[in-house]
Amino acid sequence: MKKSFLILGLAMVIIGTGILVAGSTITIKGSDTLVRLGQRWAEEYMKEFPGTVIQVSGGGSGTGIAALLNGSTDICEASRDMKEKEYKKAKELGITPYRVSVALDGIAVFLHEENPVQNLTYAQLKGIYTGSITNWKEVGGNDARIILYGRENNSGTYTFFKEHVLNKEDYSEYTQTLPGTAAVVNAVSKDKNGIGYGGIAWAKGVKFAAVSEEDGGEYVIPSVETVSDGTYPISRDLYWFFSGQPTGNLKKLVNWALSDKGQKIAEEIDYVPLSKEKAKEYTIK
Amino acid sequence: MNELKFRPKSKIREFLGEKFIAVNAFIALIAIVLIFLFIFKEAIPIFTDSEIREEAGLDKMVFRQEFYEGREAKWSWQPNSEVPKYSLFPLFIGTLKAALIAMLFAAPLGIGAAVYSSEFAGKKMKEIIKPIIELLAGIPSVVLGFFALMILATFLQITLGLTFRLNALNAGIALGLAVIPIVFTIAEDAMNSVPGSLREAATALGANKWQVSLTTVLPAALPGIAAGVVLGFGRAVGETMIVLMASGNAAIISGSFLDSIRTFSATIAAELAEVVFGSAHYSVLFFIGSLLFVFTFIINFAGDMVLTRIKIKIQGKM
Numbered sequence: 028m029k030k031s032f033l034i035l036g037l038a039m040v041i042i043g044t045g046i047l048v049a050g051s052t053i054t055i056k057g058s059d060t061l062v063r064l065g066q067r068w069a070e071e072y073m074k075e076f077p078g079t080v081i082q083v084s085g086g087g088s089g090t091g092i093a094a095l096l097n098g099s100t101d102i103c104e105a106s107r108d109m110k111e112k113e114y115k116k117a118k119e120l121g122i123t124p125y126r127v128s129v130a131l132d133g134i135a136v137f138l139h140e141e142n143p144v145q146n147l148t149y150a151q152l153k154g155i156y157t158g159s160i161t162n163w164k165e166v167g168g169n170d171a172r173i174i175l176y177g178r179e180n181n182s183g184t185y186t187f188f189k190e191h192v193l194n195k196e197d198y199s200e201y202t203q204t205l206p207g208t209a210a211v212v213n214a215v216s217k218d219k220n221g222i223g224y225g226g227i228a229w230a231k232g233v234k235f236a237a238v239s240e241e242d243g244g245e246y247v248i249p250s251v252e253t254v255s256d257g258t259y260p261i262s263r264d265l266y267w268f269f270s271g272q273p274t275g276n277l278k279k280l281v282n283w284a285l286s287d288k289g290q291k292i293a294e295e296i297d298y299v300p301l302s303k304e305k306a307k308e309y310t311i312k
Numbered sequence: 313m314n315e316l317k318f319r320p321k322s323k324i325r326e327f328l329g330e331k332f333i334a335v336n337a338f339i340a341l342i343a344i345v346l347i348f349l350f351i352f353k354e355a356i357p358i359f360t361d362s363e364i365r366e367e368a369g370l371d372k373m374v375f376r377q378e379f380y381e382g383r384e385a386k387w388s389w390q391p392n393s394e395v396p397k398y399s400l401f402p403l404f405i406g407t408l409k410a411a412l413i414a415m416l417f418a419a420p421l422g423i424g425a426a427v428y429s430s431e432f433a434g435k436k437m438k439e440i441i442k443p444i445i446e447l448l449a450g451i452p453s454v455v456l457g458f459f460a461l462m463i464l465a466t467f468l469q470i471t472l473g474l475t476f477r478l479n480a481l482n483a484g485i486a487l488g489l490a491v492i493p494i495v496f497t498i499a500e501d502a503m504n505s506v507p508g509s510l511r512e513a514a515t516a517l518g519a520n521k522w523q524v525s526l527t528t529v530l531p532a533a534l535p536g537i538a539a540g541v542v543l544g545f546g547r548a549v550g551e552t553m554i555v556l557m558a559s560g561n562a563a564i565i566s567g568s569f570l571d572s573i574r575t576f577s578a579t580i581a582a583e584l585a586e587v588v589f590g591s592a593h594y595s596v597l598f599f600i601g602s603l604l605f606v607f608t609f610i611i612n613f614a615g616d617m618v619l620t621r622i623k624i625k626i627q628g629k630m
Contacts, residue, residue: 181586
C-alpha cells in the first residue's frame with residue numbers, strides 16, 4: 028500500500044511539472060525549410076530571455092498548418108501561403124490565421140558538381156520537371172537520362188515550385204520524392220544526372236543552376252544578395268502563421284525575430300533577411 | 313514429505329480473478345476489431361459522401377481515368393494537383409514489386425539457412441546461427457532503410473550501372489533482410505518438428521545425409537516452410553520505413569525492378585501528416601490503410617492457421 032502511494036505521488040509531481048512547463052512553452056511546428064531558422068532563433072531567444080521554453084519541429088508546411096488549425100501549435104512555420112481549402116477550414120473552426128513574413132528564401136535548382144549544364148530557363152525547368160524533357164542533351168548537357176528529385180506533396184517547397192515554375196502542372200510521375208531539402212541535396216550530390224530543388228540555405232556538395240525567367244534573359248545564380256534585391260526569380264516569403272494576432276509572449280518573440288538582431292541571426296545561417304522597411308512594416312505594434 | 317498448505321480462498325475473489333484474466337485475453341481481440349472499425353470509418357465517405365465520391369470514388373481509384381479532355385486515359389497518383397488523381401494501381405504495383413523482390417531474396421536465403429541449421433550444422437554451429445539471424449530481426453527498420461538509402465543504393469548503382477539510384481531492387485533487398493529472420497525461424501522450426509522416425513526410416517533405406525534432407529525431410533516440412541514464406545510476405549507488404557527511405561517514392565507503373573516505386577505504406581506515411589482533415593484525400597488514405605489491414609490480416613491468419621494445424625498433427629492432440 029505504501030509503495031503504491033509513493034508511485035502515485037511521484038506520478039502527480041511529474042505530471043504537475045509537465046503542466047507547469049507547458050504553460051510557458053511556445054511550440055513552433057511546420058516547414059522543413061524554416062526549421063533551422065526556427066531552431067536558431069529559439070536558441071538565441073532562450074539565451075536572452077531564460078524562462079521561456081520554445082520547442083521547434085519540422086514536418087512540412089502542410090503539417091504545420093494542420094497543427095495550427097487543430098490547436099496543437101502556437102506558431103506555424105510555412106514556406107508557402109495557406110491554400111484556399113485551409114483558409115476555409117480555419118474559418119469553419121473559428122480561427123483567423125495571422126500571417127507574418129519573417130524571412131525570404133530563394134529556391135535553388137541543384138545540379139551535380141560535375142554536370143556540364145549551368146544555365147536553365149523557366150521553360151526548360153518546366154519541361155524537365157513535367158517530364159517532356161527527359162535527356163540532358165536537350166538542354167546542352169551529356170546524353171543521359173535526367174533523374175528528377177523532388178519533395179513530398181505536403182511540402183511548401185513542392186507547392187511553390189509547382190505554382191511558380193511549373194505553372195500548376197503536375198510533376199512527372201518519375202520524380203523521386205524525398206523527405207526534406209537536405210535529402211534532396213544529398214541525393215543530387217550522389218547522382219551525376221540528378222536535378223533537384225530546394226531552399227538555398229541548405230546546399231552543400233552540389234552546385235546551383237543559374238536561372239532565367241525568360242528565354243534569352245539574364246541567368247542569375249541564387250545567393251543572399253540576388254534574392255534580397257529580387258534579381259533571382261525563384262524567390263518567396265517565409266511565413267509564421269498565428270491563430271489571431273499574437274499577444275504577450277508570442278508577440279515578443281515575433282517582434283524579436285523581425286528586429287535587426289533576429290534578422291542578423293537569419294543572415295548568419297544563410298537565410299535571406301527582410302529589408303529594413305519590410306521588417307518594420309511587419310512588426311506588431 | 314513437505315505438505316503444501318493452501319489458504320481457503322473466497323469464491324468471489326476466484327470468480328473476479330478469472331473474469332479479470334479473461335478480459336485481458338480479450339483485450340487484444342477487442343483492440344484489433346476497434347482499430348479496424350476506426351480506420352474503416354474514416355474511409356466510408358468514399359462510398360457515402362457524394363462530393364467525395366465524385367472526386368475519389370471506387371471506380372476512380374481502380375480504373376484508368378481520362379483526367380484531361382482529349383488526353384489518353386491512364387492511371388496516376390497525384391492527390392495534390394489542380395485535378396486530383398487517386399489511382400491506386402501504381403501504388404499496388406509498387407507494393408507488389410517490393411514484396412516480391414523481398415521474397416525472392418529472403419526465401420532462398422532463409423530456407424537455405426534453415427536447412428543447413430537443422431540438417432547439417434553441428435551443435436555448436438546451430439547455437440551460433442540461430443541467434444545471429446535473429447539479430448537481423450532486431451535491427452530497427454529505420455536503420456535498415458538508412459543503410460539502403462546511403463550505402464546499398466550507391467553500391468547497386470555502381471555495380472549494375474543503374475539509371476535510378478533509389479529503386480525497387482534497393483528497397484526490396486533491404487526488405488528481404490528484414491524478412492529473412494521470419495522465414496528462417498519458421499522454416500527451421502518446421503524442419504526440426506519432422507519426426508525423427510522419418511529420418512531414420514530414410515537412412516535405413518540407404519539414403520545419405522543430402523538425400524534424407526532433400527527427399528524426405530524437406531517435403532515433410534513443406535507446409536511449415538510455406539507458412540513461413542507467407543508470413544514473411546505479409547511483413548514485406550506492411551513494412552513502411554524501409555520503402556519510404558529507399559524506394560524513391562515515385563508512383564510508376566512498369567515491369568522493371570530497376571525503376572522507382574511508391575508503396576501503399578509509404579504513401580500513407582508520407583501524406584497522412586498534412587492531409588486536410590475530412591477531405592477526399594484523407595478518406596482515400598484511410599481506405600488504403602483498411603486495404604493493408606485486411607490484406608495482412610488475411611495473410612497472417614492463413615499462415616498461422618497452417619502452422620497451428622501442423623502443430624496439432626505433430627503433437628497428435630485435438
